[in-house]
Amino acid sequence: MLQLSPHSDRDAPGGSADDAAIVRFASAGKRFAAPDGGAEFVALEDIDLTVSEGSITGIIGRSGAGKSTLIRMVNGLERPSSGHVIVDGIDVAAMDERKMRTLRRSVGMIFQHFNLLSARTAYANVALPLEIAGVSKAEIAKRVTPLLELVGIADKRDRYPAEMSGGQKQRVGIARALATNPKVLLSDEATSALDPETTRSVLALLKQVNRELGLTVLLITHEMQVVREIADHVAVLDRGRIVEKGDTYSVFARPQHPVTRTFLEGVTGVRLPAFVTEKMTSEPEPDAEAVVKIVFTGPTATDPILAEIGKTLATDVNILAGAVDEIAGKPFGTLVVALDQAALAPAQALIEERGLTSEVLGYVR
Numbered sequence: 509m510l511q512l513s514p515h516s517d518r519d520a521p522g523g524s525a526d527d528a529a530i531v532r533f534a535s536a537g538k539r540f541a542a543p544d545g546g547a548e549f550v551a552l553e554d555i556d557l558t559v560s561e562g563s564i565t566g567i568i569g570r571s572g573a574g575k576s577t578l579i580r581m582v583n584g585l586e587r588p589s590s591g592h593v594i595v596d597g598i599d600v601a602a603m604d605e606r607k608m609r610t611l612r613r614s615v616g617m618i619f620q621h622f623n624l625l626s627a628r629t630a631y632a633n634v635a636l637p638l639e640i641a642g643v644s645k646a647e648i649a650k651r652v653t654p655l656l657e658l659v660g661i662a663d664k665r666d667r668y669p670a671e672m673s674g675g676q677k678q679r680v681g682i683a684r685a686l687a688t689n690p691k692v693l694l695s696d697e698a699t700s701a702l703d704p705e706t707t708r709s710v711l712a713l714l715k716q717v718n719r720e721l722g723l724t725v726l727l728i729t730h731e732m733q734v735v736r737e738i739a740d741h742v743a744v745l746d747r748g749r750i751v752e753k754g755d756t757y758s759v760f761a762r763p764q765h766p767v768t769r770t771f772l773e774g775v776t777g778v779r780l781p782a783f784v785t786e787k788m789t790s791e792p793e794p795d796a797e798a799v800v801k802i803v804f805t806g807p808t809a810t811d812p813i814l815a816e817i818g819k820t821l822a823t824d825v826n827i828l829a830g831a832v833d834e835i836a837g838k839p840f841g842t843l844v845v846a847l848d849q850a851a852l853a854p855a856q857a858l859i860e861e862r863g864l865t866s867e868v869l870g871y872v873r
């Protein structure tokens with residue numbers, strides 16, 4: 509197995525705030541000067557985020573939310589204008605050139621369009637960062653060959669980028685990012701240019717290197733599907749601010765912010781049949797039943813609650829749709845039911861008492 513080299517340069521202000529943190533944003537902000545000398549543009553503000561060593565953390569946001577700027581601060585491509593970004597114990601804001609070089613070795617990065625050199629083979633692309641670091645040819649061979657094996661493209665070592673598929677090119681990108689033994693891997697929309705099946709296989713590879721090398725992965729994406737597939741923690745970025753963060757399962761199960769809910773639409777849950785949506789109204793009408801979405805966290809958790817609602821409130825509960833997904837390896841279910849308006853408030857109270865969540869989607873006659 510490939511080994512990670514230890515890093516020791518620690519000078520973080522108040523450094524031991526979270527010993528397990530490999531990356532910590534503390535009130536970090538980034539402003540860009542306007543080209544015409546006008547008002548500065550605030551790209552990021554008040555970012556507080558802790559990335560634990562060995563975790564896979566997803567940053568999700570719309571285009572322009574500030575995702576790239578945020579991860580570019582982790583490898584020093586951008587410096588924060590305010591606050592701190594502390595990577596492996598070193599404050600990026602206060603870093604001199606020597607420390608910046610140390611940082612760049614401990615942070616690898618992969619990109620949406622792979623950024624491979626077209627005139628170099630797969631092997632030579634992976635070797636490049638080692639050549640730049642002055643590593644001998646023999647040492648490079650010792651390092652690159654197992655890396656190509658690890659990412660599953662040992663047989664493509666002499667191929668040029670133009671002779672490889674997108675998935676294979678991204679595997680070269682991952683091997684190149686791992687060449688210098690980084691502690692953190694930054695992924696900038698690394699699967700956005702790939703088809704769904706290739707996306708899944710590249711995400712599986714990232715999970716594998718996370719597990720086998722203990723590598724921390726910080727990825728940015730605009731796809732909740734990617735977060736769901738791979739991340740154990742997620743932060744939602746909107747217009748330069750983190751509007752929601754937490755472990756992936758909790759954020760999926762109980763999204764608090766409208767932006768998070770929008771991202772989750774279509775990723776989890778159920779599609780209501782047309783005969784329901786066509787008739788559904790947003791305001792209650794006489795004789796209409798309430799359409800309620802119940803989110804639960806285990807495949808059987810709703811059985812008792814539906815029976816309990818029926819029995820306690822002496823009412824019928826009609827199931828309209830249901831689905832069980834897997835989020836961060838745990839079952840996550842959504843059930844949509846129709847029930848009498850008179851039973852709505854006590855049913856919701858019962859659901860909440862049982863630790864589940866509910867939401868009224870509308871009313872249907």
Ligand SMILES: Nc1ncnc2c1ncn2[C@@H]1O[C@H](COP(=O)(O)OP(=O)(O)OP(=O)(O)O)[C@@H](O)[C@H]1O
Pocket residue numbers: 540541549551569570571572573574575576577578730
């Ligand atoms: N060097 C720069 N100078 C001025 N403004 C910048 C600079 N870099 C980024 N910005 C602005 O900061 C905001 C955030 O940009 P950023 O690239 O971080 O967003 P993003 O969430 O990664 O978007 P996308 O998904 O489209 O890449 C944008 O409005 C962008 O125009």
